[in-house]
Amino acid sequence: MSKFTKTAVLLLLLASCGGGREFSAPRNLENACAIVDERPVYLSAMRNAERRWGVPVAVQMAIIHAESRFIGDARTPFRYTLGVIPMGRQSSAYGYSQALDGTWEEYQEETGNRRSNRHDINDATDFIGWYASKSLERNGIPANDPRNLYLAYHDGHTGFARGSYNAKPWLITVADRVATRAAMYDAQLRSCRMI
Numbered sequence: 201m202s203k204f205t206k207t208a209v210l211l212l213l214l215a216s217c218g219g220g221r222e223f224s225a226p227r228n229l230e231n232a233c234a235i236v237d238e239r240p241v242y243l244s245a246m247r248n249a250e251r252r253w254g255v256p257v258a259v260q261m262a263i264i265h266a267e268s269r270f271i272g273d274a275r276t277p278f279r280y281t282l283g284v285i286p287m288g289r290q291s292s293a294y295g296y297s298q299a300l301d302g303t304w305e306e307y308q309e310e311t312g313n314r315r316s317n318r319h320d321i322n323d324a325t326d327f328i329g330w331y332a333s334k335s336l337e338r339n340g341i342p343a344n345d346p347r348n349l350y351l352a353y354h355d356g357h358t359g360f361a362r363g364s365y366n367a368k369p370w371l372i373t374v375a376d377r378v379a380t381r382a383a384m385y386d387a388q389l390r391s392c393r394m395i
Contacts (some may be wrong), residue, residue, distance in 0.1 A: 208282045223272035232261055232385035233272070233392035242270075244392060245322040253329025254343040257395055258386035260328050262346050262378045267298035276299065293299060296324035303381060307331070328353075335360070346382035350375045 226242075228234040236243040246257040269273035272295060292301040299307070302329025307327050308314050316323035335341040335352040339360050343349070352360035354371060365371050391394040 262382035
């Protein structure tokens with residue numbers, strides 16, 4: 201093997217090992233300052249969404265943490281019949297925001313952002329902002345109410361209006377955690393002067 205070929209193969213191997221960082225989670229999800237320090241593009245995307253839709257950065261971060269743990273290509277698990285036969289995924293939720301196919305298409309249609317991708321942090325945060333604006337419009341939920349925003353985000357606007365989350369104690373627990381995390385992220389971002 202020639203020296204050029206060996207070098208090319210080595211570079212390809214190294215490139216393949218490094219792939220996926222774009223979709224992997226930041227190392228420390230408990231510290232908002234560490235997250236934005238490791239991935240400055242996240243803060244830029246969230247600030248843009250906050251300017252456009254009014255949803256605070258910390259609220260966006262808490263929702264993304266609950267939905268995907270900041271994994272850009274996150275998907276729901278497969279369902280199995282008889283424990284071994286794959287029957288497809290639990291839902292079409294995908295990406296940072298775990299947006300469903302139909303809701304994402306509605307977002308694309310209304311915003312004109314046809315080329316958006318759920319695995320792109322800029323598009324995912326814009327989607328979260330758009331969805332929060334719909335939550336305000338349809339259910340009167342302000343952008344700084346992470347608990348109720350998350351309940352509407354998870355159960356949909358109609359489900360939230362009906363109170364469907366009341367039959368899901370686990371969801372109320374998750375929404376409470378989202379609110380707690382949003383407050384924690386907000387305090388951390390203020391302490392490191394990121395907001």
